[in-house]
Amino acid sequence: xxxxxxxxxxxxxxxxxxxxxxxxxxxxxxxxxxxxxxxxxxxxxxxxxxxxxxxxxxxxxxxxxxxxxxxxxxxxxxxxxxxx
Numbered sequence: 001x002x003x004x005x006x007x008x009x010x011x012x013x014x015x016x017x018x019x020x021x022x023x024x025x026x027x028x029x030x031x032x033x034x035x036x037x038x039x040x041x042x043x044x045x046x047x048x049x050x051x052x053x054x055x056x057x058x059x060x061x062x063x064x065x066x067x068x069x070x071x072x073x074x075x076x077x078x079x080x081x082x083x084x
Contacts, residue, residue, distance in 0.1 A: 011051060012072025018052050030058045051078035060070050 011018055039045060041063035047056050050068035052075060059066055060083060070076045 008071055011073050015052065015072065015074040017076070018078075019054060022052075022054065025055055034059050034062075050079055053076050053082055057083070 033039075039059060039062045043064040044060065045059050045064050045066045047059070047066060047068045050056055050070045051072075053068075056066060056068065056079075068079070070079070
């Protein structure tokens with residue numbers, strides 16, 4: 001599969017529209033994750049490509065310590081404003 005250059009910043013360019021158009025994750029996904037691994041205030045979670053943080057919110061609600069990496073500066077700022 002060929003590598004297409006420049007796509008890594010696509011979501012950063014449309015960060016304010018991302019949540020409007022991106023499908024949310026189904027509840028069963030998180031139920032499966034939390035059934036597989038208990039996550040609580042003592043847990044450390046790493047999220048690579050946090051985007052707007054939609055997928056991270058259920059983890060944050062557990063009280064865990066979440067470390068996130070995001071290439072898009074605008075996405076990072078958007079996510080921080082959303083959860084802080």
